[in-house]
Amino acid sequence: MLLDRVRQLVEIESPSDDKRAVDRCVEAVAEMAAALGGKVRRHRQRDFGDLLELRFGRVRRRTAKAAGDAGPVMLLGHLDTVWPLGTLRTMPFRVAQGRAWGPGTLDMKAGVAMGLTALEALRATEALEREVVFLLTSEEEVGSPVSREVTERLARSCVAVFVLEPAQGLQGAYKTARKGVGRYTLRVEGVAAHAGVDFEKGHSAIDELAWQIEKVRSFTEPERGLTVNVGVIRGGTRGNVVAAEAEAEIDVRIARAGDAARIERRMRGLRVRDRRCVLEVAGGMNRPPMERSRGTAALFHRAATLAAELGFGLTEAATGGGSDGNFTAALGVPTLDGMGAVGEGAHATHESVVIAELAPRTMLLAAMLGLQ
Ligand SMILES: [Zn+2]
Numbered sequence: 272m273l274l275d276r277v278r279q280l281v282e283i284e285s286p287s288d289d290k291r292a293v294d295r296c297v298e299a300v301a302e303m304a305a306a307l308g309g310k311v312r313r314h315r316q317r318d319f320g321d322l323l324e325l326r327f328g329r330v331r332r333r334t335a336k337a338a339g340d341a342g343p344v345m346l347l348g349h350l351d352t353v354w355p356l357g358t359l360r361t362m363p364f365r366v367a368q369g370r371a372w373g374p375g376t377l378d379m380k381a382g383v384a385m386g387l388t389a390l391e392a393l394r395a396t397e398a399l400e401r402e403v404v405f406l407l408t409s410e411e412e413v414g415s416p417v418s419r420e421v422t423e424r425l426a427r428s429c430v431a432v433f434v435l436e437p438a439q440g441l442q443g444a445y446k447t448a449r450k451g452v453g454r455y456t457l458r459v460e461g462v463a464a465h466a467g468v469d470f471e472k473g474h475s476a477i478d479e480l481a482w483q484i485e486k487v488r489s490f491t492e493p494e495r496g497l498t499v500n501v502g503v504i505r506g507g508t509r510g511n512v513v514a515a516e517a518e519a520e521i522d523v524r525i526a527r528a529g530d531a532a533r534i535e536r537r538m539r540g541l542r543v544r545d546r547r548c549v550l551e552v553a554g555g556m557n558r559p560p561m562e563r564s565r566g567t568a569a570l571f572h573r574a575a576t577l578a579a580e581l582g583f584g585l586t587e588a589a590t591g592g593g594s595d596g597n598f599t600a601a602l603g604v605p606t607l608d609g610m611g612a613v614g615e616g617a618h619a620t621h622e623s624v625v626i627a628e629l630a631p632r633t634m635l636l637a638a639m640l641g642l643q
Pocket residue numbers: 349378379411436437
């Protein structure tokens with residue numbers, strides 16, 4: 272049943288930039304959730320797939336809230352993938368070597384299927400003692416531009432957030448810290464000239480950008496977990512022309528929330544060396560870091576204890592990658608991430624999940640949801 276759900280979801284391709292495709296996946300999950308007694312609410316979107324808010328379990332009236340009577344818990348996932356339509360033709364869903372393979376299996380359709388199956392098990396045993404808000408976003412892979420506000424609003428009313436992103440590595444560690452992510456673009460406008468005839472009249476945007484890149488590289492401080500990567504450069508037109516334009520795309524990662532202001536100040540502080548060039552700095556921090564708070568550590572401790580009771584060991588890890596859990600953690604809501612599938616190759620052609628890990632991880636998820 273669980274593997275069948277994974278297959279169903281993987282076979283509905285859902286690239287972030289294709290609203291109609293993502294909406295087909297949203298529709299399928301809405302039907303699955305309704306069949307499990309979930310209340311379905313779609314947050315309609317124009318430019319991206321709709322956001323899906325599912326509610327399960329007992330809703331306690333606020334007036335009846337006694338001491339120790341916890342609020343709802345949030346399950347957080349996304350339905351979009353990085354894979355374009357048609358990927359299934361070359362990378363079909365298949366089961367082999369103890370794994371399920373296919374686009375979006377690990378990141379994170381198996382995680383979504385696990386969430387639904389955990390809720391199904393809790394319902395069948397009448398063990399769901401509290402409300403679960405299951406939010407599925409549609410554009411996580413492109414930075415969650417429209418869902419962030421909804422994620423934050425719903426998370427504020429929850430006592431904990433469980434994120435269904437893949438666990439870390441084949442040992443399947445839960446993620447208790449994530450780096451924050453920023454994206455910047457440097458654009459330089461220079462003065463074009465013939466490289467042979469008028470060389471001295473030119474002001475090369477490429478030379479200027481190269482100088483800025485050296486500067487930006489020096490912002491990396493590995494000891495505090497702050498890295499700056501110039502991932503893309505573009506510029507110029509021909510070898511014999513002094514370049515009039517050049518630009519660079521930069522990825523920034525921070526481990527500490529306080530470093531957002533630090534890097535922002537430095538990026539905005541960049542000044543041209545060649546005064547005839549114009550430098551424009553665009554972008555900013557996108558996701559705050561998920562720091563390992565006491566609340567998150569307590570959630571992990573509980574999960575590790577439950578895992579031991581279920582018969583397996585559970586470790587924790589920090590990662591440089593961001594997720595929607597970064598947003599909820601930054602609000603101060605205890606957030607535990609990596610509670611989805613165990614596997615390899617997210618965003619790569621060998622993307623796959625370990626089938627033997629699906630059941631125990633889903634049981635652990637159900638146990639975490641049923642508690643409190
Ligand atoms: Zn993901």
